[in-house]
Amino acid sequence: MRRYLARRLLLLVPVLVGVSIVIFGVLHLSPGDPAEIMLGSQATKEDLVRLRESLGLNEPLPIQYVHWMGHVVRGDLGRSIWMKRPVLPEVLGRLGATLLLTGTALLLSTAGGLALGVASAAWPRSLLDRLSAVASLFGASMPSFWLGIVLMVIFALWLGWLPASGMYASYGGGGVGDLLSHLILPAVTLAAASITIIARLTRSTMLETLGQDFVRTARAKGVAESGVLLRHGLKNALIPIVTVVGVQAGYLLGGAVLTETVFAWPGVGTLMVQGILARDFPLVQGCVLVVALAFAVINLAVDLLYAWLDPRIRYE
Amino acid sequence: MSERSVWRQGLAVVAGLALVAAVLAAVLAPVLPLVDPDTVDTPNRLRPPGSPGHALGTDEFGRDLLARLVWGARVSLLAGVATAAASMLVGVVLGVLGGFYTGWVETVVMRLTDVLMAFPYILLAIAIVGGLGPGLRNAMLAIAIVGFPIYTRLVRSLVLSLREREFVEAARALGATDPIILGRHILPHLLSPVIVAFSLDVGFKILATAGLSFLGLGTQPPTADWGSMLATGRQFVILSPHVALLPGLAIFVVVLALNLVGDALRDVLDPRAAVR
Numbered sequence: 262m263r264r265y266l267a268r269r270l271l272l273l274v275p276v277l278v279g280v281s282i283v284i285f286g287v288l289h290l291s292p293g294d295p296a297e298i299m300l301g302s303q304a305t306k307e308d309l310v311r312l313r314e315s316l317g318l319n320e321p322l323p324i325q326y327v328h329w330m331g332h333v334v335r336g337d338l339g340r341s342i343w344m345k346r347p348v349l350p351e352v353l354g355r356l357g358a359t360l361l362l363t364g365t366a367l368l369l370s371t372a373g374g375l376a377l378g379v380a381s382a383a384w385p386r387s388l389l390d391r392l393s394a395v396a397s398l399f400g401a402s403m404p405s406f407w408l409g410i411v412l413m414v415i416f417a418l419w420l421g422w423l424p425a426s427g428m429y430a431s432y433g434g435g436g437v438g439d440l441l442s443h444l445i446l447p448a449v450t451l452a453a454a455s456i457t458i459i460a461r462l463t464r465s466t467m468l469e470t471l472g473q474d475f476v477r478t479a480r481a482k483g484v485a486e487s488g489v490l491l492r493h494g495l496k497n498a499l500i501p502i503v504t505v506v507g508v509q510a511g512y513l514l515g516g517a518v519l520t521e522t523v524f525a526w527p528g529v530g531t532l533m534v535q536g537i538l539a540r541d542f543p544l545v546q547g548c549v550l551v552v553a554l555a556f557a558v559i560n561l562a563v564d565l566l567y568a569w570l571d572p573r574i575r576y577e
Numbered sequence: 578m579s580e581r582s583v584w585r586q587g588l589a590v591v592a593g594l595a596l597v598a599a600v601l602a603a604v605l606a607p608v609l610p611l612v613d614p615d616t617v618d619t620p621n622r623l624r625p626p627g628s629p630g631h632a633l634g635t636d637e638f639g640r641d642l643l644a645r646l647v648w649g650a651r652v653s654l655l656a657g658v659a660t661a662a663a664s665m666l667v668g669v670v671l672g673v674l675g676g677f678y679t680g681w682v683e684t685v686v687m688r689l690t691d692v693l694m695a696f697p698y699i700l701l702a703i704a705i706v707g708g709l710g711p712g713l714r715n716a717m718l719a720i721a722i723v724g725f726p727i728y729t730r731l732v733r734s735l736v737l738s739l740r741e742r743e744f745v746e747a748a749r750a751l752g753a754t755d756p757i758i759l760g761r762h763i764l765p766h767l768l769s770p771v772i773v774a775f776s777l778d779v780g781f782k783i784l785a786t787a788g789l790s791f792l793g794l795g796t797q798p799p800t801a802d803w804g805s806m807l808a809t810g811r812q813f814v815i816l817s818p819h820v821a822l823l824p825g826l827a828i829f830v831v832v833l834a835l836n837l838v839g840d841a842l843r844d845v846l847d848p849r850a851a852v853r
Contacts, residue, residue, distance in 0.1 A: 515697025
């Protein structure tokens, strides 16, 4: 396992270098002078010269990249032009909120998807199974940001059960209960599509597993149905489910950007969108880099989880 | 034919009709008896659906929502089809090259797709728009770039197995050149899976473009497009929920119809995948 871990960590390096080149390239190959774009049309010549100097924009691109990477590996993501503060603390300050939202949504979609999938496999063609099939079709077709608004209208405006936006109440808030009540709507919105995907996959792999000989043997020797479903069925169906949960984790991290905007959730996503609208390249670069790194770490964790669940993978 | 597949085909026909209606409305928008979608009428702002002269009500500037939805369909549908087509073209070409030629071509193509897929797709699209600047054209470009690796992976895996088949070997033995083998013996086999992937991708691309517009990174005012209509409607959701709910409903219905039609197409064109 240790050798596998080392190999996987080494493989992460070229991917991260590629990711950094893409991020750097994307923000520097755009038409026009970045300094002019960032400062707007009213900037004086002196301002432009100063910004170009401070960002090193006069150097050739490869040199600029090496400089930038040199700073990045030392934890310096530059200064935000719009907020006039270093980028890294700003992004890290928001990362917690994004990870809390993504993590909660992942937990919801995994637990909900597994429960729904196992139930659908236990009673195929039942009403529950059919409803879950319809829900998965809806989940794939519904814009998450629209679902967020619908939930907000119903639960915050009409019923008044939950707060509509933000992370804490403006007055008298701040406790865990307050945080949780603010978390429910965005987390459910973000998790909705993933729940149905995980449920359908769990159902199909479970049905496949339940048709195998060892399950028949387990039934024949008198194992209780719940034991057949969970210990024999679910356990052996887990590998493809872990794959899709891993894919969903990345998807949720990306989707959080939209959900954060709907609910004014103070995460990296809202920060990034504000950065783009303010044409603040260092801030956008920092946000994308940190989220891409988190994404890479999640993918690595999923791969390690496989190797732990199915030792054959380690020796390939 | 089982009861289930009859039911599914019926559903797909209904979905297909809904799609045709949406496309017709979008194409015929200039000749339909609609109010101008950009005419501001502030005294009549935020009217509810069913108001006289405004079947679906008005938005925050008193603009007719029905007209804006129909004109918005032009932008949203076109964006979905165009970005999916662009992704498909680039993805298929790279996938064929990466699958057919081993060596550096394959390495470059696969490393490129690996790196692009190392991002959550919407994040990369946002970053690209960040570089190019907000606007519909740039948002579409970003989504097309982010979307091609899916086709590349699909096509490459197909070409890898086709390349080893006997008919390709036979063609080569008869002296066929690479372009002939690719064009006459490999491309026809890619048609069905790529059409199925494309039909399911258009809906996904509509959602993605609407998402960028919703963030303010796509269509810019006053142009109507479903994503941006939803974004502005969100600010008035307390008093007039319909302004935000209607464009979202339009996106939902069209994407749902596309998915149903795509599933049916897969059943017809690629029966083995449907069983799986």
